[in-house]
Amino acid sequence: MKIALLGYGKMGQVIERIALERGHEIVLKKDEFSTYDGLSTADVAIDFSVPTAAVSNISSCFNANVPVVSGTTGWLEHYDEMIALCAAKNGGFISSSNFSLGVNLFFEFNEYLAKIMAPFDHYKVDMEEIHHDQKLDAPSGTAISLAKGVIKNSNYSNWTLDTAKENEIHIEAVRTGNVPGTHTVTYNSEVDSIEIKHTAHNREGFALGAVIAAEWLAGKHGVFTMKDVLNLNSK
Structure with a gap:
């Protein structure tokens, strides 16, 4: 699976390592100074950026027809706007305050x-x-x-x-x-x-959960939660 990493801080680097260990390919590592070149080639994107970048990152994914998993917090005043854009673009989206x-x-x-x-x-x-x-x-x-x-x-x-x-x-x-x-x-x-x-003892649990969510989301359309990923909605 080809993954775009939106945000390449400490969490992004742990996600990269775990994704590579699970056999995936990283096609974009975006930080605040780089562009979205390569995003359209991704099967799924994982956003662990900062609140001021989240809306731009998520919007760019929907516009590029790339499903996105977002673990960034602090931007939820724009959540309904992003849900509407996801529906308009027939995108795939999981946003969670914590992917562990x-x-x-x-x-x-x-x-x-x-x-x-x-x-x-x-x-x-x-x-x-x-x-x-x-x-x-x-x-x-x-x-x-x-x-x-x-x-x-x-x-x-x-x-x-x-x-x-x-x-x-x-x-x-x-x-x-x-x-x-x-x-x-x-x-x-x-x-x-x-x-x-x-x-939490380290960042590993957050990163692994995000990669598992990305694996689950690839190829899907709609708005989902970690309850869907973990099959907890029927519990």
């Missing part, structure tokens, strides 16, 4: 726990996410996805980085060192606490 297989299973655990905890309103939900100090957005896209998973299955209506109101989930965003990503969801009461936690 473990994190996507964690998303499922989180929603299940939220569902069974919903009747017990004496528990208050809090979240913490810890990332390296070079991460541009806060809270992380993964933390927002976790909060949305709780909101969908409970009486909570919003999340906040500030002091939470009664129907809000507080997210504590910590930036320190070289932490790849740690996410914790805690249900606190006066008598006990229930906690689920995912800790």
Whole structure:
């Protein structure tokens, strides 16, 4: 399979190595100084760039008839616009806040726990996410996805980085060192606490998941999620 890499930072380089190990060919490695030459020859593109480049990268893929997997976060105010363009161009698209297989299973655990905890309103939900100090957005896209998973299955209506109101989930965003990503969801009461936690040890899991998503998406048309890739929609 021929892959275009849109964004060639630390994640892009790990994705390149894993893609090559799995027998794929890299036909474009785009950074902020290069062009899209070679994009039209790709079977699929993987976008791990920066928020300011994501819309241009994704649009270019749709216009070149190349399905795209995007792991860039911080650009979702343009998400509906990109979905409309995908439909207009009959493109293929997967966007995820986190492609790690473990994190996507964690998303499922989180929603299940939220569902069974919903009747017990004496528990208050809090979240913490810890990332390296070079991460541009806060809270992380993964933390927002976790909060949305709780909101969908409970009486909570919003999340906040500030002091939470009664129907809000507080997210504590910590930036320190070289932490790849740690996410914790805690249900606190006066008598006990229930906690689920995912800790990434390196970038390998994110990169492998993105390549697996690209392998799954190649040749498909439509908008999909990692639930489709992992066959979790029927669970």
